[in-house]
Amino acid sequence: MKFRNDDDNTVNDTREEVREIAEALSLYRSAMQHIAEREAARPFVVGRRAERSHRFGLLLAPALAAAVAAAVLVPVYGHFGHHDGAGAVPTVKIAQQNGNDTHAAVDDTALMNQIDSEVSEDVPDALRPLADLSDQTTTTSVVSEKTNATQE
């Protein structure tokens, strides 16, 4: 009989617990329905998320656009600047080269003239005896060669 009472109490406790849970679930359902109805009554098209993202866009969009523009323009500017510089440098170099060539041509001409004039210049007096000697040697050698040739 005692065991029977314990079982009855357990069953009653379980029933009570199930009833409480069922009631809580029912209240929860009612609360969710109520909140959903309240939310559904609000404007449908523009949500607060859209407003917030719009606000976020208003604040960050210009900064983001500036950063993107800087990221794009700086390399492009650098690229064209580099190209312009590169184009300018060869021009200058070519001009310099042309200038150098002209200058070099002038120098070469002057140098050649200088060499011609210096080479064709009379042997200095101090070296005259040597020059005579060399003339004699040359003459002698030429004569001896002619003589040898005749003898042969």
Added chain:
Amino acid sequence: MATTPANMLSGGQGAGSELAVEKREQAMLELADFDEVVRVYRPRILRFLLSSLTDRDAAESLTQECFMKAWSARHQFRGDSSLSTWLTRIAVNLMRDHLRSRSLRFWQKTRGSSLDVMDISDWVPDGRGTPESLAVARDRVAAVWEAVKSLSAQQRTVFVLRFVEELELDEIATTIGMNLSTVKSHLYRALAIIRERMGGTK
């Protein structure tokens, strides 16, 4: 048309298919007036998403997206399921995508638009006898709310479809594309967790 034994045997099936065709035509007619579809089903979809996500903005945004998707895919609706099931299925898929993307954006912890437990527990009818019983009722609702938040996404979806939307188990299985046994398993586990939490508040 001659009556054959085969026709006689499939007489019941023919009636069933006629009923199915009738329901399909009805659903197609219903879908033709899309403004009316939005008016009728929007509160239900919003309620499901709000109960599942507990985030007002996300629920509103996904509800809008749900109807936009339904509008653009209305020609693909064959009427095999009810319009309500079809719309809820779209909402479930959108919610899965949303939760997946939110898990990737793990740094976004603060959600200003999330429903608070006070929003829920404050709404308990005052028609209760004493202030004590009202407080107990509020505590219970708050306990259910906290327990539902602790459920996994699938458990929560099944729980909300069963206890908030009051769908039958086979409807839930059709809506979320699960076996009936899997639905039962999720619901059993969800109830066990809620019961445990409720027991803790007693």
